[in-house]
Amino acid sequence: MSATPKIEPMGAKVPEPRQNDPDTLARQIVEKLTYSIGKHPEQARKYDWLRATTLVVRDRIIDHWFASTDRVRESKDKRVYYLSMEFLIGRLLRDAINNLQLTEPVREALKRYNVELDMVELLEPDAALGNGGLGRLAACFMESMASTGVPGVGYGIRYVHGFFRQEIADGAQVELPETWLMHGNPWEFERRDSSYEIGFGGKVITQSEPGKPQRHVWRPSERVLAVAFDTPIVGWRGSQVNTLRLWSAQAVDPILLDAFNDGDHIGALVESNKAEAITRVLYPADSHQAGQELRLRQEYFFSAASLQDIIRRHLSENESLDNLADKVAIQLNDTHPAVSVAELMRLLVDVHGYVWSKAWTITRATFGYTNHTLLPEALEHWPISLFERLLPRQMQIIYQINADVIREAAQDKGFNDQQIAAISLIDEGHGRRVRMGQLAFVGSHAVNGVSALHTELMKETVFNNLHELYPDRIQNKTNGVTPRRWLMECNPGLTGLLKEAIGPAFLDDTEKLADADKLADDSAFRDRFTAVKRENKARLADIISDRLAITLNPDAIFDIQVKRIHEYKRQFLNIIEAIALYNQIRAHPEKNWTPRVKIFAGKAAPSYVQAKEIIHLANDVARVVNSDPAVRDLLKIVFIPNYNVSLAEIIMPAADLSEQISTAGLEASGTGNMKFALNGALTIGTLDGANVEMLEHVGEDNIFIFGLKADEVAQRRREAHSGRSIIDRTPLLREALDAISSGVFAPDNPARYHTLVSNLYNNDWWMICADFEAYWNAQRSLDALFLNQSEWQSKAIHNTARMGWFSSDRSIREYSKDIWQAGPGQRP
Ligand code: CR6
Ligand code: PLP
Missing domain, CATH: 3.40.50.2000 (Glycogen Phosphorylase B;)
Structure with missing residues (x-):
């Protein structure tokens, strides 16, 4: 059989760049209306114009997207992965057009059909996959990473229902479901080929062979599928396009045929409903711990999917995970993805056969953790019983990390019982809980606050003893906005x-x-x-x-x-x-x-x-x-x-x-x-x-x-x-x-x-x-x-x-230099 011929993609490698004059844009918008949306321009409704315009702009983004992806792959530059439960994006059309410098030509093109760009832009639903400042910061950071040339990927959750819609009735707040996907989402690409199985529950089998270290194998009792949806994020002047990859949960077996054939039509869909519940709705809690089992499932689900994806990509370009921290920086946006620390340890030790100490060195060098609040009611901690039931192997790993940290504190620093209790990953005081802040802190090489005052207070209060144990770890990165x-x-x-x-x-x-x-x-x-x-x-x-x-x-x-x-x-x-x-x-x-x-x-x-x-x-x-x-x-x-x-x-x-x-x-x-x-x-x-x-x-x-x-x-x-x-x-x-x-x-x-x-x-x-x-x-x-x-x-x-x-460009440059060692000028 002859070798597969190499196929060049369209777009970036096409010798003629796309024309951006109003005539060309106008023609292409009508082409999209006709052939992609199936509407005669004379019958097109406002949403059709929005969709057609978005598709024309999207084509131009894809050209830049491929070019950016190729550039990073070829340069072997270090990548930054921003793990965040929330991305409060808002609308994307105006942002994309502005960053590609297409605002006036697109406006002009639409005018030819008596369509106002401003009116079309208003029809786009807000992608409200976040609560407030933290989620909006993640969105600004995605745009600034693209604008400053940092090869970054955002990982999060594709909530079907974002932040609720608020109405006021007789003076009081009424919450209504939000439905941003109602008209479809032209910005996203579903990647069925990038899907991973995520486990929950079950048990851990310990295998011992004489003369060999023990091996632990996690046998989850439940599995769901994480499917990727990618949205391109265009930087200023289109110079770089990065990816926001959001995970959607699906059942491994969408329908239980046995149950269905027995006439139990509802029971046949139980698995599917249970899986899809994970990514159905955003918890509307800002600076407040949600404390529900479903929330912990969400956190583990997107952390585990992202890590599998990161490791797969790394191994497709590198021989082993030995150099993971040289090629990969993972930023934990608050403690929501903190379970990643235990999960990466599990993957390194149980799946890829690393010894514990080497795995710990790689893990710590890879992660950075941003703290966003000192409010006690917002600090995440999970009851041990729940954690153990849902994530039994990760719980064992957390105990082992904790034992190591406590030994270090006692031996090297002579910490007393009170200090040990303060740094412990397990809170013994409130019905035994896993403290996610402590886990994120010890599992990261850099921990940052988001303003100078906040960072100082972090050192004096919540992380006082951990700061004493690791005095070089806390640093400040003041927030910014794009x-x-x-x-x-x-x-x-x-x-x-x-x-x-x-x-x-x-x-x-x-x-x-x-x-x-x-x-x-x-x-x-x-x-x-x-x-x-x-x-x-x-x-x-x-x-x-x-x-x-x-x-x-x-x-x-x-x-x-x-x-x-x-x-x-x-x-x-x-x-x-x-x-x-x-x-x-x-x-x-x-x-x-x-x-x-x-x-x-x-x-x-x-x-x-x-x-x-x-x-x-x-x-x-x-x-x-x-x-x-x-x-x-x-x-x-x-x-x-x-x-x-x-x-x-x-x-x-x-x-x-x-x-x-x-x-x-x-x-x-x-x-x-x-x-x-x-x-x-x-x-x-x-x-x-x-x-x-x-x-x-x-x-x-x-x-x-x-x-x-x-x-x-x-x-x-x-x-x-x-x-x-x-x-x-x-x-x-x-x-x-x-x-x-x-x-x-x-x-x-x-x-x-x-x-x-x-x-x-x-x-x-x-x-x-x-x-x-x-x-x-x-x-x-x-x-x-x-x-x-x-x-x-x-x-x-x-x-x-x-x-x-x-400007969040300044924030991102500081993260790049001081935490990630990635991005322009940061090549090791
Ligand atoms: N609620 C802080 O309270 C900060 C953002 C982003 C917050 C706010 O002062 O600007 O994060 N914290 O750093 C959390 O969400 C935990 C917020 O938005
Ligand atoms: N919510 C939305 C929609 C925002 O745009 C912002 C920031 O501009 C915030 C919340 C955060 O506001 P603050 O920093 O005042 O808490």
Whole structure:
């Protein structure tokens, strides 16, 4: 038989690159409508145009994708694998078109058929495979890895139902299922050939032969199939296209024929349902441990599939796994994939025959772990009984890792029992649990926090003893945001203005935004900057008017707090301040009040009672304030339902004031804070998370910091601080709380907020009373500043100009250099 001829792919190797002029694009869009979608252009509906446009853009991405994949394979460069339970991607079409520089030609092409690109883009559903900051960070990092030339692959879960859709009914949150795949997903490619069996349960067989080390063989009682779905992620200027590989669970035997033939039609599908349940829905818990068996199944499922895939690829290019850590860096995005540490050990020792110590060296050199929270309720730990039942061999391995670590701590560092208990992978105190943070920490060569303050607190608190044991392991990598989505795409007005004023260099290097700093003193530039902001505010006001029938004055301060609803983020403090302001405006109508619009958005975890009460309160207060003629246009309160990435893209450019008011020490970093400031909002915030570094970059004259610092919060908590005495001596606060308690905002149920308020009197755990006065004063100085528009706008310009460092390209370059040793310039 003759040898198979080598087949060159189309695309990258085709001598003629694709034409990107509007004529060609227009023709190809109609070709796709006709031959891929089967629609006559005259009968095409809006979704058909979206799909056809996406397919035409996708063809161009595929050309770059093949070229990138070939380049990495040929160069044998080290690859980075980013393991994350969440990727909060949002829409992809605008991002892809922008990064391929096709925005204008595609717009032009669609115009030929009287189709508006902006309208088509709005039809794309948000891929909401994440809860909030952590998932959105993973999405920014994927884009930045492609943009900075890091050969990266993201691994996650292809949830059929992403983050729930939020509606507000009578002021309260209602959760509805999200259905992003309803119209199919043109961005993804199903890879049936990349599927792996994943086991659960069963038992471990130990084989002993004289003179040989024991061998352990795991015999799972249950198996499911992990099938890969790939989405290409295009970097800036299309230079590199990376892959996001999401796993979908399927039954190994889709139908139990015996049962079916016996007439048990439902029973025949039991296996299939059980398997598919693993990837059916995203847990809507942000910074909170979900604690359910299904969640642990999800975590192991995607970790095990990803590791098998990584090892298969490595062995197809290398002789053995000896050099795994030279060719592979795996980043654990929080502890959700931490079971990977035990699973890689299992694969190396049980399957590939490595001795324990060698396997441990490879494992530790391969993994890095990013911690995203210090909140005790968010630290993952699993009951031993559950872990053992689901993952018996991994449990044995964890015991062995633990024994090694404890021996090292006792022998080398002389740790006492208390210190040993703190570093142990097993928590003996709460009904015996596996601590995933400790597992991720000991199994990684680098452990990082996500802002300078957070990293320091990690060393002092949760990982204090592990830091003592491994003093070189913890490092900081401050978060960032991609300037493509969060400036260029969401704020074309500002981007255009900046291009004209300082040239296009900032598009490739965000730190070049600094060239705009001097323009803060240029009144003509300030006017144009203000005009862009005014337009963005008007656009948001239109949306609010359409959706909520609330009319806003675009000349008021747009004061915005959008993020997950969480007690530590203190939306409650913001609402109390709004009530106090409302009372003051009513009491002193003659004063020169600066008009304000307070905008809130965000989802509460369905089981988080207090967070849901806060949403209800915001809506109750909004109803009363907005219908009170006494406050006229001076104060309006808006809660926009269903906060998601696409809404954030409209909100960020429209803000004058960004609320970043978490209890100090509790917000690990924040990324919303960066997006607002980049788009020219001033920040009112505590010294928390990345606000600290924002202060350093924008300068203390351009940010409004108030309140207790992290160490002061810790001190008050030790002193069993409560709010009662502060409330008693602060009339503004007392009157606001009295109004809530007496049912001013909830006449139908005056007791509704009883717990929320009594918690402040009795405990004030989140320091709302403690920080109230400082917050109020900071707000009033902002009121005064807003009346001096040129000064306000010049501070806003300083914010945009000085935020370049917060690009996620900078974060990725730091990870590449300090943790992964991969990417441009990092070849060993
Ligand atoms: N909730 C932090 O709380 C941080 C992101 C990304 C969070 C937030 O401050 O910006 O991660 N933590 O690092 C977790 O999700 C555990 C978040 O989004
Ligand atoms: N959710 C969405 C949709 C976002 O876009 C962002 C960040 O911009 C976040 C959550 C995280 O917000 P924060 O950093 O304020 O918690």
